[in-house]
Amino acid sequence: xxxxxxxxxxxxxxxxRGERAxxxxxxxxxxxxxxxxxxxxxxxxxxxSTLLNLIAGIDRADEGSIDIEGVDITTxxxxxxxxxxSDHVGFIFQFYNLIPVLTALENVxxxxxxxxxxxxxxxxxxxxxxxxxxxxxxxxxxxxxxSGGEQQRVAIARAMVTDPSILVADEPTGDLDRxxxxxxxxxxxxxxxxxxxxxxxVTHDPRAAEKAHVIRHLEKGVLNAAPH
Amino acid sequence: xxxxxxxxxxxxxxxxLTTALTAGGMALVVFxxxxxTMLAEGLEKTLVETGSRQNAVVxxxxxxxxxxxxxxxxxxxxxxxxxxxxxxAQGGRLAAKEIxxxxxxxKRGTDKPSNVVIxxxxxxxxxxxxxxxxxxxxxxRPGTYEIIAGSSIARRFEGxxxxxxxxxxxxxxxxxGIFDAGATGFSSEIWGDADSLMQAFRRPVYSSVIxxxxxxxxxxxxxxxVESDPRLTxxxxxxxxxxxxxxxxxxxxLRIMGTSLTVIFSLGAIIGAMITMYSAVANRISExxxxxxxxxxxxxxxxxxxxxxxxxxxxGGTAGLVLASFLQFFTISTLNFQTxxxxxxxxxxxxxxxxxxxxxxxxxxxxGGLLPALKASRMKIVDALRSV
Ligand SMILES: Nc1ncnc2c1ncn2[C@@H]1O[C@H](COP(=O)(O)OP(=O)(O)OP(=O)(O)O)[C@@H](O)[C@H]1O
Ligand SMILES: [Mg+2]
Numbered sequence: 045x046x047x048x049x050x051x052x053x054x055x056x057x058x059x060x061r062g063e064r065a066x067x068x069x070x071x072x073x074x075x076x077x078x079x080x081x082x083x084x085x086x087x088x089x090x091x092x093s094t095l096l097n098l099i100a101g102i103d104r105a106d107e108g109s110i111d112i113e114g115v116d117i118t119t120x121x122x123x124x125x126x127x128x129x130s131d132h133v134g135f136i137f138q139f140y141n142l143i144p145v146l147t148a149l150e151n152v153x154x155x156x157x158x159x160x161x162x163x164x165x166x167x168x169x170x171x172x173x174x175x176x177x178x179x180x181x182x183x184x185x186x187x188x189x190x191s192g193g194e195q196q197r198v199a200i201a202r203a204m205v206t207d208p209s210i211l212v213a214d215e216p217t218g219d220l221d222r223x224x225x226x227x228x229x230x231x232x233x234x235x236x237x238x239x240x241x242x243x244x245x246v247t248h249d250p251r252a253a254e255k256a257h258v259i260r261h262l263e264k265g266v267l268n269a270a271p272h
Numbered sequence: 273x274x275x276x277x278x279x280x281x282x283x284x285x286x287x288x289l290t291t292a293l294t295a296g297g298m299a300l301v302v303f304x305x306x307x308x309t310m311l312a313e314g315l316e317k318t319l320v321e322t323g324s325r326q327n328a329v330v331x332x333x334x335x336x337x338x339x340x341x342x343x344x345x346x347x348x349x350x351x352x353x354x355x356x357x358x359x360x361a362q363g364g365r366l367a368a369k370e371i372x373x374x375x376x377x378x379k380r381g382t383d384k385p386s387n388v389v390i391x392x393x394x395x396x397x398x399x400x401x402x403x404x405x406x407x408x409x410x411x412x413r414p415g416t417y418e419i420i421a422g423s424s425i426a427r428r429f430e431g432x433x434x435x436x437x438x439x440x441x442x443x444x445x446x447x448x449g450i451f452d453a454g455a456t457g458f459s460s461e462i463w464g465d466a467d468s469l470m471q472a473f474r475r476p477v478y479s480s481v482i483x484x485x486x487x488x489x490x491x492x493x494x495x496x497x498v499e500s501d502p503r504l505t506x507x508x509x510x511x512x513x514x515x516x517x518x519x520x521x522x523x524x525x526l527r528i529m530g531t532s533l534t535v536i537f538s539l540g541a542i543i544g545a546m547i548t549m550y551s552a553v554a555n556r557i558s559e560x561x562x563x564x565x566x567x568x569x570x571x572x573x574x575x576x577x578x579x580x581x582x583x584x585x586x587x588g589g590t591a592g593l594v595l596a597s598f599l600q601f602f603t604i605s606t607l608n609f610q611t612x613x614x615x616x617x618x619x620x621x622x623x624x625x626x627x628x629x630x631x632x633x634x635x636x637x638x639x640g641g642l643l644p645a646l647k648a649s650r651m652k653i654v655d656a657l658r659s660v
């Protein structure tokens with residue numbers, strides 16, 4: 045068997061709550077295959093977001109390793125980890141996290157500023173992605189002028205614009221109505237199927253989780269046994 | 273890789289009011305700084321231009337100004353006959369024995385008295401000052417109680433217009449002409465015949481001897497000749513230096529006052545900028561977390577927030593400077609406390625003053641923005657993202 049796309053071994057993390065260390069993730073082992081759409085479920089406070097953040101390289105583990113495409117990201121320093129994120133991870137947040145002072149196009153263009161790319165190329169690529177999420181008409185709108193569903197679609201375009209290999213989404217539909225949620229989920233599904241991105245999604249919503257290939261449950265920092 | 277500057281600019285535009293208020297505070301500081309510097313430079317320029325590099329001034333050793341100097345008739349004759357003095361157009365030597373006294377005159381439209389320099393001139397005096405042009409009337413005749421007034425005096429003092437009379441030293445003096453000497457101290461003087469003035473003021477001695485050097489390079493020789501002669505207890509200075517020294521005390525005072533005010537006010541402006549920037553950071557914590565997650569480095573966050581603060585400084589600095597530049601249209605007339613006489617001069621805006629003023633603004637921006645920007649750049653991504 046070849047190495048999994050993402051291999052997590054013995055991952056632990058605790059937060060300090062006053063004097064006491066509060067374990068949030070306990071010895072997590074998890075393999076994610078290439079092209080997988082994984083849903084992480086579990087009660088509030090079970091550590092879903094913490095796990096997702098560790099995989100996305102925006103938080104630090106206490107113990108264990110996270111191998112992604114042959115690189116153990118827990119060994120990377122601050123600057124290399126930042127560069128690694130910009131190359132490999134696309135983020136989708138519950139509250140979209142678009143930059144309010146930038147237009148839809150500028151928001152999507154933003155991650156490309158970090159790449160060797162001319163302004164013209166950036167604009168073209170950002171427009172292409174906005175077209176892909178069905179928002180060609182909204183390029184010059186500011187986030188405040190868009191509905192929640194539209195904002196989340198802009199966020200998906202932003203996450204995809206650098207062509208990352210992994211998309212992480214923390215409750216991407218948590219703030220959306222049913223119809224918008226459906227649209228966003230279908231889009232994520234498409235991103236996974238057509239573009240082959242690994243998608244890792246934290247969600248409370250069973251209907252959202254249905255879109256995933258694999259659903260894993262976290263309970264008090266422990267990952268439930270993998271389904272067979 | 274830097275966050276586009278447009279992000280910083282747009283963030284500033286979004287909070288127009290706080291940006292304007294913060295920049296306004298900085299503008300005030302820059303205005304004060306620029307205004308005092310311009311004043312000091314205007315004063316220096318006026319007094320430096322009063323002197324000529326070709327001329328030397330001979331006064332009593334250690335006399336801080338012509339008013340406090342005395343040169344006896346014998347000493348003046350020795351100076352006059354020294355070698356190295358240029359010849360005038362009519363053949364005579366270009367050396368002028370002069371007497372300088374202060375009189376008190378009333379300003380037009382007020383009853384406030386002010387000290388005015390009155391200079392007793394001899395035949396060579398006008399030829400020694402190329403800046404001096406007679407604009408009205410004629411020169412005073414020797415042996416008469418006739419005077420001519422500098423343009424700035426004629427404008428501001430009662431009885432100093434052509435055809436009017438001034439009363440001082442128990443006599444009536446008729447103004448027979450007006451002269452203009454540009455932005456120099458002479459424009460703030462009254463000139464009359466030296467002998468008449470000495471008589472009227474009962475002063476047996478001159479104040480100074482001004483001479484034009486045949487060659488300015490010979491100054492050291494002339495100085496040595498004057499200062500080594502045991503009959504003379506006098507000293508010689510280049511006229512440019514002589515007047516520059518007269519501006520020193522006052523311009524130093526202006527500069528120290530300007531710097532002190534700038535430092536005090538800028539502390540306020542810096543604190544203002546800091547409060548603004550801290551709240552800008554606090555309002556955008558999750559935005560900062562997002563930018564970091566997207567792959568922007570700590571240094572990019574630092575730069576973006578510093579840029580906001582620096583741009584605020586630039587706006588304030590420019591506004592303050594533009595405001596201060598209007599001062600160039602004003603002329604200040606005040607007591608030069610080195611000579612105890614009235615002197616008119618203008619605010620002078622030089623390229624360096626402009627540059628320094630903008631630097632003051634940028635320094636305020638930097639000082640106010642640094643801590644908030646550091647705080648923004650050091651935030652942990654997950655903590656930043658959790659705060660919605
Ligand atoms: N920065 C932090 N400091 C202290 N405790 C934290 C921090 N982040 C998370 N925790 C704690 O760790 C635990 C797991 O948090 P996490 O956000 O991973 O849970 P979650 O499963 O995503 O929950 P939810 O479904 O409510 O989002 C919680 O008890 C939380 O209070
Ligand atoms: Mg969570």
